[in-house]
Every structure is written in C-alpha cells, then in structure tokens.
Amino acid sequence: MEQLQRLPPELWVSIFSYLSTEDRHVVRTCCRYLKRLVDHPSLWRADTVLLSDLRRYTYGFWDTLRHRKLTRVAVRHLRRKEWRRLVKFLPSLTAIVFVDGGRLYREKYLENLARFPALRDFGVRNATWDEPMLGRSLSEQLRDRLTHLSVCNIRLTCTVEFINTVSQLVNLRYLLFHQQGEGYGLDTVRPVPCAAFHNLLLHLKKLQHLSWGMRGEPPEPLPEDYLSPADPEQPGAFRYGGPALTSLELVDYPETLLPENALRSLTSLRSLSVRYRYIREGVECRLRTWLSPLQQLETLSIIGGNSLAVYTTTIPSSVTRLTLRVAITLKDMDSIAPKVPALEHLDIEQNRSSGSLCRRIPMLFPQLRTLRTVFPQRTRERPAEPPPAASPGAAGAPGGASFILRDYLNGHPWPSPGVQELINQLRELSENRITVITTMRQRNQLRECDCVWEGD
Ligand SMILES: [Zn+2]
Secondary structure, X not given: OHXXXXXXXXXXXXXXXXXXXXXXXXXXXXXXXXXXXXOOHHHOOOOEEEEXXXXXXXXXXXXXXXXXXXXXXXXXXXXXXXXXXXXXXOOOOOEEEEEEOOOEEOHHHHHHHHHOOOOOEEEEEEEEEOOOOOOHHHHHHHOOOOOEEEEEEEEEOOHHHHHHHHOOOOOOOEEEEEEEEEOOOXXXXXXXXXXXXXXXXXXXXXXXXXXXEEOOOOOOOOOOOOOOOEOOOOOOOOOEOOOOOOEEEEEOOOOOOOOOOOOOOOOOOOEEEEEOOOOOOOOOOOHHHHHOOOXXXXXXXXXXXXXXXXXXXHOOOOOOEEEEEOOOOHHHHHHHHHHOOOOOEEEEEOOOOHHHHHHHHHHHOOOOOEEEEEOOOOOOOOOOOOOOOOOOOOOOOOOOOEEEEOOOOOOOOOOOHHHHHHHHHHHHHOOXXXXXXXXXXXXXXXXOOOOOOOOO
C-alpha cells in the first residue's frame, strides 16, 4: 500500500488512461486504493454503459457510476420503477439510447425524458409506437435541448408528423433517421415526402451530420432536388437553403431512387458513407456523379454496391480515409492509389487476394498509417449480457504508423498463423514503421444502430 502511494494519484490516473476498459476492471479488483483511482471521472468520460434490468443493480453499482460521473447510457425496455431508478441515481445524464425495446409504446412512455435537465442526445431503436413518439409537450421541452437524435427501425403512426416534429428541434446537429414502415402492416416503405424533408432541412440550420435511410423499396424515384432544398428567401435563381452538412450517410437508398446529381449542393461534405443493400444488375451506378462535386471530401465509405472500377475515377483526391466493403482486386488497388495520394487510413474486406494486396499497400499508399481488414460476416449483433459498469473504450492506436487487422472468426486462434505471417511481412516491408494492432473496436452504442454496425 505504501509503495502504491509513492506515486502521486494523478500519475496513477494518467497511467490508467492507457489501459483498455477490461484491464481497468482488472485493476479495480486489486485493492480499494486503486479501485478509487481507476474510477476517476476523467477515465470514463467517453463511456456509454449498457444497462439492462435495472432492478438487479446494487447501491454500490449506482454509486460507482455516480463517482465516475457517467453521463451516457444505453438501455433496453424500462419499466416504471426502472425509469424512477434512472432518474434518481443518474439525474445528470446527457445521453440516453433505447437499443432494443421490441414492444408497443404509447406517447407517455418517453415523458420521463424531460426529467433529465442535461439531456442533449437521445436515440431509440427497434420498437413500435402506436401514438406519436415525440408528443407535443415532450418535444416542446426538448426543443432547445436536443443536439443529437437517432431513430432507427421504429414503426411510427405517421412519418410526416414525426418529421415535422423533428423540424422543431432547432439545435439538432446530428440526425439519424432510418425509416421503417407505418402502422402494423408489412406495407411498402415510402420515403419521407420531398416537402416534409425540405421543411426539415430548412429548419435545422445547425445540422452537420445526417444519416438517412430506409428499408423496403419505394416505387417512384425521388425528385432531382430531394437533397437540395432551395432557399425560400431567394426566389428566382436557385440557391441551396439547407444546412451546411459536413457528413452524410445514405443507408439502403437504392440507385434507382436518388437522381444522378443528388449531391450537387452538398459541397461542404467532408464525409460520405453509402450503404447498399443489394447489388443491382443493369442499373447504372450513380456514385460517379455523386462524388464529383465533393471536392472537400476526406472520409469515404462504400458498403456493397457496384464494382469499384465504375466510380474510382471520381474519388476526390482530398480523401484521407477510405472504407470499402466490396471485392477488391489488385487491379482495383492499382487504379485507386493514384487517385488518393494523401490516403492515411484504409479499411478493406478480407478476400482471396488480401495477402498480395496487403504486401503492395506500403508501396501504393506512401502516406498510409492504418490498415484494417475485416472478414465479411453479415450477421446481426447478438444481444449480450451487460457486464456491470462495462463500457466501450476506444481502442486507440498509439502514435506512429499502425496497421490494424481484425478477425471475426470465433474459436480460431488470433492472429491466425497466416495473418501473423502477413503482419511480419508488413513490418519488414515498411522497415518497422508499422505497428500492428489486433484489438477489436468496441461498438459505439449511441451512434451505431444495427444497420451500420458490422461487428459480431
Ligand atoms: Zn439504422
């Protein structure tokens, strides 16, 4: 004990900041002194804790969360008593996401949200509402407070009504809306009508990130200006009147739905992510024309869809971070490399030619600092038991160049002998400039709904 106290507490806290969440939990079990130090709020600031069945948590557990000044939680269905516990023990929450309600809800279910005065970030997924989800009184109370809202896979009574309510949340900077059908039937999902969507974009002046998606296949294509509402104060000559978006994610919007020049007004975008559900034979890939006006783009993610060769010519040279979830050949890599000379981060899918690809990468991308390869696996996340006070910790790369390799195959030794050999080769090829990291990235419960999370 005396030996432990030879180091000042600040230094211990600083040392613990380099540990993973799991390792911090191991430290907690050592002794009371270290337990107190490792629970220092600065070490848990970025944490989102998944709480499930709140009645089983002890006072000691809540005390730990309070001591850590925890502000973000993910919860499943909350019964009335559980709501009360949350309000009582964690009144200063800033973020709450309902990850898997899976039930039928009424308007009053969310009324308790107004009892968290610091709430700014709210999300809800996988449930059905048979009354308006954000009723008038709740939306008025949250109107100025909310900066982040995410709604995924929620069956609403009326989509347009919901979008009109969201338009009132004038301080929103982040909006995720992945649309599900209305009512109870298995009806076709219709996109949010142009007029309601434009109204939303014109009202949310501070919006920076928009993730827009839907399930199902609407029969009609959307109009040319769907993502480009005209400024109503400048009639006559067209002027874009929407928010200066820096990040856009399109989830399952088929090529047939958005027009060729859909992104022409979004020149402020620094990040674009396009997720395709299907590969469409015989439909022209629109990425080529979507990408060409985006001259400030830094981050590009393409998940699925057509072959790379169709759009590599228009990938902006400003891109420094590229994620691709399509089959990549050596030829594709050769043609992409000169397009993105400043590329620093590459994230690709493991395939048969990955070995040869990886070996060429240090030469093709001289600025590259991280490489991540994933094994294709399209399964949904299994609901896991939340360990008490468990939390995702960013698996940050230490300074310097690093390659991250990831394996989803359970039960296999990791890194497998093949991958280990590849890692050794990469080290050699880059003359040890490369640090190899094999840790898994943790899911960000607040931001990553089932549509976008690709983990196990
Ligand atoms: Zn989603």
